[in-house]
Amino acid sequence: MNLRLARLHHPVTTLGPGRRIGIWVQGCGIGCPGCVARDTWVAGPQHDIAVADVLAWCAAHADGTTGVTITGGEPSEQPAALGELVHGLRALDDDWDVLCYTGVEWDEFRRRCPEAYPGIDALITGPFRITEPTDLLWRGSANQRLIPCSERGEQRFGEWANAERERPELQLQVDDERVWMIGIPGRGDLARVQRALRDQGIELEGVSWRP
Numbered sequence: 001m002n003l004r005l006a007r008l009h010h011p012v013t014t015l016g017p018g019r020r021i022g023i024w025v026q027g028c029g030i031g032c033p034g035c036v037a038r039d040t041w042v043a044g045p046q047h048d049i050a051v052a053d054v055l056a057w058c059a060a061h062a063d064g065t066t067g068v069t070i071t072g073g074e075p076s077e078q079p080a081a082l083g084e085l086v087h088g089l090r091a092l093d094d095d096w097d098v099l100c101y102t103g104v105e106w107d108e109f110r111r112r113c114p115e116a117y118p119g120i121d122a123l124i125t126g127p128f129r130i131t132e133p134t135d136l137l138w139r140g141s142a143n144q145r146l147i148p149c150s151e152r153g154e155q156r157f158g159e160w161a162n163a164e165r166e167r168p169e170l171q172l173q174v175d176d177e178r179v180w181m182i183g184i185p186g187r188g189d190l191a192r193v194q195r196a197l198r199d200q201g202i203e204l205e206g207v208s209w210r211p
């Protein structure tokens with residue numbers, strides 16, 4: 001089974017608790033105005049990768065990993081591949097927690113992804129709404145909900161459901177010619193990142209948060 005994949009990162013420390021593997025799927029038809037990940041909207045055959053290969057990459061990055069965050073893109077648009085991925089992650093390490101972002105609400109995610117849902121510990125649900133800024137931890141807008149979906153999810157995510165971040169946290173990772181921003185930017189953060197990079201002599205030619 002193939003997954004349409006945008007990218008993989010490790011370690012990710014700004015999208016969920018602990019030290020995580022981050023899996024960004026490719027393809028999203030929701031189209032939230034102000035989305036910072038516009039580069040993940042359109043999927044094509046060049047994004048196809050075997051789920052087994054993604055799992056092998058995760059196994060190679062298991063050392064010190066406490067959980068996996070699946071985001072995108074819209075994971076629920078690939079229900080069969082997501083189901084295989086989540087079950088494979090469970091088989092790799094049953095102590096990892098799995099957090100999944102989705103632009104749809106909880107009941108719609110469950111309806112779309114009956115195979116993946118039982119293996120997911122927590123969901124962050126709902127579309128990004130640029131008109132509803134928030135300081136809620138790991139969320140981009142105030143409508144988005146952090147929902148524990150399992151006993152482990154309750155243990156690891158329950159206390160954060162209504163928590164606010166003390167300060168915005170963003171990671172920057174540099175691969176070849178690209179700078180990847182990981183985390184949920186607050187108001188003005190994107191311009192600040194761009195200015196800070198410019199001060200270091202790095203000029204961004206294109207960014208994922210503008211068409």
Ligand code: SF4
Binds near residue numbers: 102128
């Ligand atoms: S914020 Fe998420 S759901 Fe909304 S358009 Fe961007 S990738 Fe899709």
